[in-house]
Amino acid sequence: MKVAPPPAGPVPYPPELSLELLTGMLRIRRLEEKSAEMYGAGKIRGFLHLYIGEEAVATGAVHALARDDNVVATYREHGHALLRGVPMGKIMAEMYGKREGCSRGRGGSMHLFDAAARFYGGNAIVGGGLPLAVGLGLATKLKDEKRVTACFFGEGAVAEGAFHESMNLAQLWRLPVAFFCENNLYAMGTALERSESQTDLCVKAAAFGMATLKVDGMDVVEVHEAAKRACAQVRAGEGPLFVEFQTYRFRAHSMFDPELYRDRSEVEQWKTRGPIHTFSARLKAQGELTEAQFLDLDRAVMREVDAAVAFAEAGTWEPVEDLARDLYTQP
């Protein structure tokens, strides 16, 4: 596989925005590295799917959303939840299974929720979030609101009927949904070309008459620009839009994955395109970031991560008597 050169060139943003994007990516990275460590320590169990390598997508895209937009995400959603405003401590506590977690410890890593942030999960059925996003978009339209529903899903979802049915409905009804496809090339261990007769995902979306964008998902600038464009179009009532973010997962699919399906060298090549070091290099090149500043930032992020771990450690277990609580609305 031929991997494109690393993202380069000037960053066209005011320094505050650049710093915000860098911080966002770094917060996701450090949170997840710590999560992997805590997994190893037995503090986090179940499935843990890391987003490491893909941070530019959630960061650039979530920064393009307005405060009251909706987000629907997948089981690889720590970053989306974090940047949407779910406190890091509540995310870590959720992974610990603690009552102080953002889903009271009922969901774990794959099912982060925050109703106040309009963050609708955390869906672990591949493609399962797309119909929900269509419905959220339908509610917005029927209520005559201006909300965008951002629906994140991996390229594996395009093999599901839910993808095709949802794309058709969204376009047929001109619903305000931005379909953000994170194409990291592998559905677990199955490469795109081993599972799809048509590997150009935008062609699939275009078959529904939907507008599409294909974007380098390792470049936070490109991601942010595309997401802004998508949100503007969707918010203007011009119907849904499909954006393919081409990205790459540096870590295994989950903690149980020996990675038999790809070469180490491929991973190493993609790492040269890593979204954090390439972006910070660009900022340094244009004199907006020094190594000392980067290290300061990193230390600040690590303090937040440590505080999140402390919060999770100090958390409590939901009493077993509450097992059936919230199965139905309490009378």
Added chain:
Amino acid sequence: MITYREALRAGLHEALEKDSRVFLMGEDVGRYGGTYAVSKGMLEKFGPERVRDTPLSELAFVGAGIGAALGGMRPIVEVMTVNFSLLALDQIVNNAATLRHMSGGQLSVPLVIRMSSGAGRQLAAQHSHSFEAWYAHIPGIKVLAAATIDDARFMLGAALADPDPVVVFEYPALFETRGKLASDRVDISSAKIRRSGSKVTLVTYGASLPKALAAAEELDGEVVDLRVLRPLDMGTIMDSVRKTRRAVIVDEGWRSGGLAAEIMARIAEQAFYDLDAPLARVCTEEVPIPYARHLEEAALPQAEKIVRAVRGMLA
């Protein structure tokens, strides 16, 4: 006097009229007037935004109903038959039923899914089945079966007032049934005694209710209409069983792993020593429902089969 179908239509009409958050969505609910003509005239009255024809995409439009409910609407999703609902089962089981609990109580899915169920119209093996037990198996949803004119008329309104997802089963075999409305509302929490009797309790739901009532006439039987298949109102069942000391469950579902089995198990757990005879059940024969009338009739619970089962018990 109105028919069961007219009662359903009146309930739907009232729901759309009463609350602007309510909308109806499903295959051929609008222009066509509804597969069973339940929503006839609604499109003209309420417009295409609120009486929304969908493509043949059960998975997506049921999921969209869940999403719209999350977004503050009160959707009524119609699935043409319970057989087709299997295409949407992922969204019902993995999203509608889980979201409140899995989010730690943050999310609410006030969605109503209506679907027709059961046999009796010679529609063969892909339009005639009874999967109520499958739905009743799932914690997180409520499951209703409308067997009377009053339930056909008022269950929908009660379901819409519920903040959690509710599946309402309607029965094409009963659509031509005529009757007078006896009330102006119904609850969706209790089973009801449809006929008092002393010799045996017949527990049933849905399209088997008239058959159980016919059998009870011959037997001095008491008939319990479950109405709510999840959560089950065991209190009403147990009160009746303790009175008659015998019970036969009449269930249009298949016998193996069915709703009848569940109810029998609970009666055995709770009232074993109050029984004068072993429990019995009359279920649908374990075959795909056939087309030919005589075969379809032979496959289903019938009044004569119920009478025979009870007489066997009394002998």
